Amino acid sequence: MLTKNPSTILGSGLILFSGGVLYLVSQFSTAAEEFRALSPKFFPDLLGWALLFLGGVIFVQGMRRPPAPVFRERPERGAVVRAILFILLVGLYLRFLPVIGFFSVTALFMLLSQALLGEKSIVMNLLRTGVFVFLVNYLSSGLLHVPLPLGPWGF
Amino acid sequence: MTLLAAFQTVFTFKMIALIFGGSALGIIVGALPGLSATMGMALMLPITFYMPPSEGILMLLGLYTGAVFGGAYSAILLNIPGAPPSVMTSLDGYPMAQRGEAGRAISLATVGSTLGGIAGVIALIIIAPILARFALRFGPAEYTVLAVFGLSAIVAVSGKSLARGFAGAALGVLLSTVGMDNFTNVSRFTFGSIELMSGINFIPVVIGLFGLAEVIAQILETSKEGVITRTINRLFLSASDFGKVLKGLVPASLIGIVIGVLPGAGGTIASIISYNHAMQSSKDPEKFGTGAPEGIIAAETANNASVGGAMVPLLTLGVPGSSPAAILLGALLIHNLRPGPMLFTTQPVLINTIFVGLLAAQFSLLLWGLATARIAPWILAVRKEMMLPTIAVLCVIGSFALKNSFFDVGIMLVSGVAGFFLNKLGVKPGTVILGLILGPMFENNLRSTIEISGAAPIFTSPICIVLWVLTAAMVLYPICKMFRLRKCGTE
Amino acid sequence: MKLKKAVAAAAVCLAVLFAVPALAADFPARPVTYIIGWATGGGSDLVSRVLCAEAEKHLGQPIVIVNKPGGSGAKAYVEISQAKPDGYTIGNTTGTISTHKFMGVIPIGHEAFEVVITFNSDPGGLWVKKDAPWKTLKEFVEDARKRPGEITVAASNPGSITRLGLQLLELKENVKFKIASQSGGESAGPSLVAGGHVDACQAAPVTAKSLYDAGEIRPLGIMSETRVEAFPDAPTCMEQGYDVVMHNARQILAPKGTPKEVVDKLYAAFKAAAESETFKKFMNESGSMILTWDQKQSAEFLEKQDAQFKELLQQVGLYKEAK
Numbered sequence: 001m002l003t004k005n006p007s008t009i010l011g012s013g014l015i016l017f018s019g020g021v022l023y024l025v026s027q028f029s030t031a032a033e034e035f036r037a038l039s040p041k042f043f044p045d046l047l048g049w050a051l052l053f054l055g056g057v058i059f060v061q062g063m064r065r066p067p068a069p070v071f072r073e074r075p076e077r078g079a080v081v082r083a084i085l086f087i088l089l090v091g092l093y094l095r096f097l098p099v100i101g102f103f104s105v106t107a108l109f110m111l112l113s114q115a116l117l118g119e120k121s122i123v124m125n126l127l128r129t130g131v132f133v134f135l136v137n138y139l140s141s142g143l144l145h146v147p148l149p150l151g152p153w154g155f
Numbered sequence: 156m157t158l159l160a161a162f163q164t165v166f167t168f169k170m171i172a173l174i175f176g177g178s179a180l181g182i183i184v185g186a187l188p189g190l191s192a193t194m195g196m197a198l199m200l201p202i203t204f205y206m207p208p209s210e211g212i213l214m215l216l217g218l219y220t221g222a223v224f225g226g227a228y229s230a231i232l233l234n235i236p237g238a239p240p241s242v243m244t245s246l247d248g249y250p251m252a253q254r255g256e257a258g259r260a261i262s263l264a265t266v267g268s269t270l271g272g273i274a275g276v277i278a279l280i281i282i283a284p285i286l287a288r289f290a291l292r293f294g295p296a297e298y299t300v301l302a303v304f305g306l307s308a309i310v311a312v313s314g315k316s317l318a319r320g321f322a323g324a325a326l327g328v329l330l331s332t333v334g335m336d337n338f339t340n341v342s343r344f345t346f347g348s349i350e351l352m353s354g355i356n357f358i359p360v361v362i363g364l365f366g367l368a369e370v371i372a373q374i375l376e377t378s379k380e381g382v383i384t385r386t387i388n389r390l391f392l393s394a395s396d397f398g399k400v401l402k403g404l405v406p407a408s409l410i411g412i413v414i415g416v417l418p419g420a421g422g423t424i425a426s427i428i429s430y431n432h433a434m435q436s437s438k439d440p441e442k443f444g445t446g447a448p449e450g451i452i453a454a455e456t457a458n459n460a461s462v463g464g465a466m467v468p469l470l471t472l473g474v475p476g477s478s479p480a481a482i483l484l485g486a487l488l489i490h491n492l493r494p495g496p497m498l499f500t501t502q503p504v505l506i507n508t509i510f511v512g513l514l515a516a517q518f519s520l521l522l523w524g525l526a527t528a529r530i531a532p533w534i535l536a537v538r539k540e541m542m543l544p545t546i547a548v549l550c551v552i553g554s555f556a557l558k559n560s561f562f563d564v565g566i567m568l569v570s571g572v573a574g575f576f577l578n579k580l581g582v583k584p585g586t587v588i589l590g591l592i593l594g595p596m597f598e599n600n601l602r603s604t605i606e607i608s609g610a611a612p613i614f615t616s617p618i619c620i621v622l623w624v625l626t627a628a629m630v631l632y633p634i635c636k637m638f639r640l641r642k643c644g645t646e
Numbered sequence: 647m648k649l650k651k652a653v654a655a656a657a658v659c660l661a662v663l664f665a666v667p668a669l670a671a672d673f674p675a676r677p678v679t680y681i682i683g684w685a686t687g688g689g690s691d692l693v694s695r696v697l698c699a700e701a702e703k704h705l706g707q708p709i710v711i712v713n714k715p716g717g718s719g720a721k722a723y724v725e726i727s728q729a730k731p732d733g734y735t736i737g738n739t740t741g742t743i744s745t746h747k748f749m750g751v752i753p754i755g756h757e758a759f760e761v762v763i764t765f766n767s768d769p770g771g772l773w774v775k776k777d778a779p780w781k782t783l784k785e786f787v788e789d790a791r792k793r794p795g796e797i798t799v800a801a802s803n804p805g806s807i808t809r810l811g812l813q814l815l816e817l818k819e820n821v822k823f824k825i826a827s828q829s830g831g832e833s834a835g836p837s838l839v840a841g842g843h844v845d846a847c848q849a850a851p852v853t854a855k856s857l858y859d860a861g862e863i864r865p866l867g868i869m870s871e872t873r874v875e876a877f878p879d880a881p882t883c884m885e886q887g888y889d890v891v892m893h894n895a896r897q898i899l900a901p902k903g904t905p906k907e908v909v910d911k912l913y914a915a916f917k918a919a920a921e922s923e924t925f926k927k928f929m930n931e932s933g934s935m936i937l938t939w940d941q942k943q944s945a946e947f948l949e950k951q952d953a954q955f956k957e958l959l960q961q962v963g964l965y966k967e968a969k
Contacts, residue, residue, distance in 0.1 A: 010580040014322060021329065028341055038602050040336040040343060047329045054322040061318065083374040087572060090367070090547055094564050097551070106548055113544035117374070128541050136552065139183075148552070197686045201699035204924055291862075294843030295828070335717065337803045338827045340749070340964070349724065349752070353716035418837060473856025474837055478687040484856075485692040488931040489924065495860045559712045599828075606826040607798050607844055 007062020014055030022048040082116060089113050102148035107133050161507030164209060165515055173210055174512055177217025178519040184218070185225020188235045188362050189553020192222030196482040208490035209505055213512035215486055219479045220272060220516040223422055223458050224524065227264040231451075232257060232534050233546055235366035235553075239358065240422030240458035242588055243430040245365060246312070247443060247450030254446055257532035259396070263448050264455040265524025266400050267407070271456030272517035274408035275415065275463020279470070280510050286464070287471040290416045295603035296612035298419065300622040302597035305424050305589070307629045308431035312585040314444065323582040327590020328597075330355050338602055350562040357591045359554035359567040364584040366550045367571025370543050372578070396448055403452040406432055411457035415464020421477040422458035423592060429457030435632050459520070463513065470494050470506065673733050673908045674707040681737035683722025685715040689852065690896065693766060694738050696928050700919035705911075718742045718806070720752045723899075727758045731901040733908035736762065741807040741894040744948065744955045749805050750966030756948040759899040762912045764939035764947060765920045766929070767895040768850035769870035770811030771880070772799075773863045775839050778846075783867040783886045786846070787819050794822040800835040800847040803827045805964050808835075810955065811869050811892030812848040813962050815883070818890060839863050850894060851877050855933040869893075876933035895937070895951070897944055913940055 025044045093109045110129040119125050140148050164170065177199075184195035196215050203211025226241030231248035244264060251260040278286065293301075306324065313320025333344040334354030345351040407429045414425035433453035434443045443450050465476030466483075473495040475481040487494055492502065499506055537545075554567035574584050604612055613619055680698055684690040691713065698709040714722045719742045729735035739756075747755040772783065780786040790797050801809040809825065816822060826844060828834045835847030836854045840862035847854075851874050857863045858877075867883035868874055869892040883890040898916060900909060917938045919925060929936050939947065959965040 006580045010319070010322075010582070013580075024344060028343060038598075038605060040339050040341045043598050044329060044332050044343060047325050047332075050325045051322060051329070054318050054325065057318045058316075058322065061316075079375045083371055086374055086543075086547075087371065087568075090551070090568055090571075093547075093551060094561065094568060097555075097564070098561055102552075109548065110544050113547065114540050117540040117543060119540040132545060132548075136548070139187075140552070140556070148555075193687045197691065197695065200692075200695055204696070204699060291837065291841035294838060294841055296843075340804050349717065349721055352751075353721065419834070472840075472860050472862070478685075481687040482692070485687075485696070485928075488692075489696065489928045491927050491931050493856070493859055493931055495856055497859060558716070559714050603826060603828050607800075607824070 005062045007058050011055045011057075011059025011062055014051050014058065018048045018051035018055060021051065085116055086113060089116065098149055103133060103137060106136070158507050158511075160504050161511045164504070164508050165213070165511045170210065170213060170512070171515065173214040174217040174516050175519045175522065177214040178221035178516055179523055181218035181221025181223075182225035182228070182520075182523055183221075185222035185241075186228040186237045187553060188229055188233075188237050188366060188549055189358055189556045191238050191358075191478075191557070192219050193478040193482060194556070195222055196479050200482060200486060203486050204489055208487070208492060209508045209512075211486055211490070212483065212505075212509060213516075215483055216509070216513050217516045217519060219483070220459065220462055220513070220520060221523070222479070223462055224264070224268040224272075224455070224520050227268070227451075227455055228261065228527075228531060229549075231260045231264065232531060233366060233549075234369045235546070235550065236361055239361065239592070240426050240461070241454070242361060242365075242423065242585070243426040243454035244451055246430070246454075246585055247445070247447050250444070251446035251448070251451070252532070252535060256446070257535055258528045259448075260446075260451055261528040261531055262525060263396060263400065263451045265520060265528060266397070267403070267452040267455040268459040268524070269517050269521045270400065270404050271408045271411055272459035272462060272520065273514065274404065274456075275412050275460040275466075276510065276513045276517065277463075278408075278412045278460075279463045279466050279513070283467045283471050286412070286416045286467045289413075290418065290468050290476070291472075292618060293417050294612075294616075295600040295607065296616050297618045297622070298417075298600040299597055299604055299613055300619045300626070301417075301420065301424075302593045302600065304622050304626045304629070305427050305431075305593045306597065307626045308427050309586055309589055310630055310634070311431045311434045311440075311443065312583060312589060314581070314583050316581055319580075319582045320586045323577070323584075323586030324590035326577075326582075327587040327592075328594030329590075330360065330587070331357075331591050331594035332598070337599060338606075350560070355566060355591075356557065356563060357588070358557050359563040360570045360591060361588055362550050362553050363567035363570030363572075364574035364587060366546060367567060368574035368578055368584065370546050370550075371571065371575045373539065373543060399448050400452050400456075403433060403449055404456060406436075407453050407456035408460040411460025412464040414457075415461025416467045416476055417464075418468055418474055418476050419596070421465060422461040424596075425457040425461040425464075426454040427589065427592075429453040431629060435629055459517070466509075466513070470498070470509070471496065673911055674705055676734065677708045677710050678705065678733070679735050680709050680711050681722045681726055681735065682711060682713050683715060683717075683719030683737065683739075684713070686713050690738060690740060693896065693929075693932075693934070696925055697765060697916065697919050700922045700925050701915045704915040704918040717751060718746075720746050723754065724752055726899055727754055727901055729901045731760075731903035731905075733900060733904050733912060736898055736900045736912065739897045739899055741951065741955070743897070743899075744951045745805055745807070745810075745959065748952075748956050748959045748966070749964055755952060756897075756899075756945070758902055760902055760904045760909050761941055761944040761948065762898040762900055762909055763916050763920075763941075764895055764897045764937050764944040765916060767893045767935050767937055768852050769868055769874065769935075770808060770848055770892040770894070771851050771854065771868040772812075772815075772846055772866040772883075773836060773839055773849060773854050773858070774846045774866055775842060776862055776864055778864075780866065783881070783883060783888060786866050787815075787821055787888070790821040790823055791819070795824050797823050797846065798826055798844040799823045800826050800828050800838045800844045802835075802848075804962075805959070807892065807894045808848050808850070810958050810962070811890070814869075814892055814958060815888065815890045817958075817961055819888065836863055851880065851933045874933065874935060876930055893951075895947065897948070909941060 025041055025048055028041050089112055093105055096105045107129055111125055114125045184190045196218050223240055226236055226238035227244045229235045229237035230241040230245035231252050234245050234249040236242040236245050248260045309320045309324045333351055335342050335352045410429045411425040414420050430450060430453045433449050434440045437449055465480045468474045468476045469480045475484050550567055551564050554564045682691050682694050698711060702709050722737050726737040743756050746752045801812050835849045836857045838844045839847045840857050865880040867886055868880050869883055869890050871891055873882055920936050920938050
């Protein structure tokens with residue numbers, strides 16, 4: 001899958017996507033209104049068709065002349081796993097940010113993600129996390145007065 | 156001689172400290188993704204209430220100037236445009252930094268920004284009234300064609316495949332339609348969510364597409380080692396680089412000034428058009444996007460020149476040419492000063508102080524930029540294990556800080572993942588951003604025009620005709636070149 | 647078992663003890679969050695920032711301003727209504743507090759809040775280019791009567807206060823303009839007029855002041871009961887015989903259930919802020935009107951505004967039954 005033709009993948013992806021878009025556009029509730037200017041449906045419709053067309057073009061281009069595969073060399077399995085885990089971590093970061101507050105969730109995130117990416121020394125990990133969180137906190141609340149979400153315990 | 160009095164006012168220790176301090180703060184604000192000049196200035200606004208007006212205004216001007224320039228840092232070092240005007244800077248700045256020439260990139264951005272900014276101030280001083288008149292003649296029809304002109308930059312940013320370029324732009328424009336339609340209150344693609352009703356803000360998308368996507372790409376790269384070798388960074392630019400700056404100065408500043416003057420178009424659009432122009436008029440456009448100094452120069456010179464431009468309608472008509480200018484308006488109002496033609500006659504010293512102060516602010520960029528050009532690249536030497544989580548955190552905070560919205564962070568995350576895959580499949584993030592930024596300008600102004608007078612003015616107004624011709628030139632020139640190459644069989 | 651009960655009881659007592667300081671007597675004991683439902687740098691934002699900077703001094707605690715733009719305040723309204731009613735989360739409104747619920751944007755209106763104070767009001771106004779053929783409002787309206795749907799007037803998007811004011815004029819006088827929406831709210835209107843792209847625009851004096859001072863545009867009629875202080879030469883619609891009044895008033899809201907003592911303290915602080923020199927200077931220079939209506943007066947006003955907008959929205963066909 002990773003070494004397959006990116007143009008056909010992209011092309012088919014776009015075609016499917018634009019199909020969805022066109023369907024959604026038809027659902028816009030513009031029932032009884034007359035529009036002096038362009039209907040709000042006009043533009044999204046146009047774009048949907050454009051994407052459909054472009055998707056087709058790209059697909060055909062891909063069939064006629066296969067370009068270089070998506071990944072030049074297969075990335076090693078470990079890297080893929082790490083990438084997916086990292087994204088999940090960011091997702092969790094987002095999920096818990098409103099719950100436990102910026103300070104704590106950032107510290108947790110930094111610790112976990114550094115470990116994930118290969119930081120072996122726990123001491124360095126903790127040190128860097130501490131310094132970083134402190135700096136960002138100071139910068140945002142202290143210097144710039146940008147309020148960051150607080151956890152239930154006030155920081 | 157009021158100009159002399161103004162010089163005396165500005166060049167006191169306190170004033171210079173305020174300007175340079177404001178500029179430093181501005182650079183930090185600009186460099187942090189998600190924080191914009193407007194935000195920084197709004198936060199500093201209350202402080203100016205209790206200062207004499209000239210001091211407060213000059214500090215804010217320093218902030219503004221610094222913030223527009225500061226975005227270049229994260230654009231070059233982290234591939235995350237720190238502020239929208241720096242999107243184009245990252246296209247060539249980041250590859251250059253990846254090559255080990257980060258210091259050179261920052262120096263180029265510095266000198267370009269300074270000279271562009273100075274050009275902007277000079278234009279402000281000399282031809283402000285003419286520019287202001289010109290700005291008023293821009294109505295919805297003209298903005299529509301301007302948007303088309305900006306969109307023609309798709310050709311420049313697409314890379315090898317035009318089809319993908321258009322697809323990316325179409326995606327971007329489609330994203331920009333999400334939300335409650337301004338004209339008819341019809342909800343488009345909102346799926347009942349109140350968050351989506353106000354549309355998808357493009358800063359989280361930029362951060363995700365450029366920043367997070369790059370982080371993901373880096374995690375997957377096992378072949379490259381994390382440390383980038385540093386080349387020797389000279390404090391000042393090499394003679395040939397400086398020559399390039401001078402060469403690009405005039406067109407980029409002109410574009411920046413003219414676009415900056417228009418309310419509703421600012422540094423971002425100026426840098427897009429300037430970049431496009433630089434690429435089309437260059438002898439080998441293929442190197443754009445791989446680390447061409449001309450690209451950085453074009454983008455940064457234009458966006459700082461637009462600062463001076465934005466001040467034109469503000470000072471001459473009292474109409475802010477950009478959001479940060481609106482904050483400046485507020486600051487003036489607090490002190491009972493209403494900008495407009497009356498201010499020129501009743502407060503000549505203040506006006507001249509603003510001119511001189513703004514000029515001084517540009518030089519502050521030179522100081523800070525060159526001072527940090529040496530040390531900023533050290534950031535790149537930080538190991539991946541620390542670097543990538545840090546960038547991720549910055550991405551999260553940046554997307555959040557704009558509207559205090561967790562939803563925006565979600566958008567950033569989705570854009571990051573989607574952007575990574577799109578990039579791998581050949582759709583460049585720059586095209587999507589182009590569509591996202593220019594889409595609303597095009598659609599809204601087109602509909603305004605039609606509402607007011609039908610679509611005719613788009614083709615008949617003199618300014619529009621000029622813009623169409625320019626667009627045609629921008630689009631046809633590279634396509635002609637491409638056909639000529641194909642005919643000769645070099646494919 | 648007994649031990650568990652004792653611990654639970656002790657915990658409850660402790661919790662109550664800790665809750666007590668959150669009561670009104672010590673308000674405010676920590677910074678107050680002020681939510682603005684509009685973008686940084688906009689009209690509401692600037693006015694609020696100046697006001698809060700002054701109010702901080704009288705409140706004794708910093709006021710942290712947070713921008714949460716979205717749907718012309720809709721998102722912020724929902725958030726404030728769901729916050730803890732302890733006085734530490736407040737925010738501001740514009741006239742949209744009355745229009746959103748009648749257009750089905752959000753299900754709540756001012757009843758879901760305690761209104762602390764009404765501090766500002768901007769009337770609508772009709773502006774034309776300095777050399778426009780119409781010298782008075784009468785000429786303008788009569789011209790519109792003769793050629794319906796031809797005179798272009800720039801106003802904000804459907805349902806916005808600005809536009810409603812214009813539509814009110816249309817309904818009362820039975821004329822029809824060609825209303826053009828513009829993106830970016832009403833601030834673009836005056837520029838469009840000055841540039842000759844539209845015949846007239848609907849905008850509050852605040853928005854039009856710059857170009858008015860610069861001599862580019864002039865007012866045909868302001869939609870207030872009496873002349874605006876900062877615009878002594880601008881005639882009102884009423885004095886010209888047209889009963890058209892449209893205000894965009896700003897209030898500060900607190901969630902429903904906030905204790906009266908807290909609301910009173912907030913009112914006192916913001917009232918003092920509204921009467922401060924700094925704020926007065928700012929509002930005067932911008933051409934905006936300062937008010938200091940307390941909870942009762944504000945509630946009465948909002949009831950009237952609700953009724954007015956409900957009827958107006960029904961007449962222009964934007965009314966949607968509440969969900």
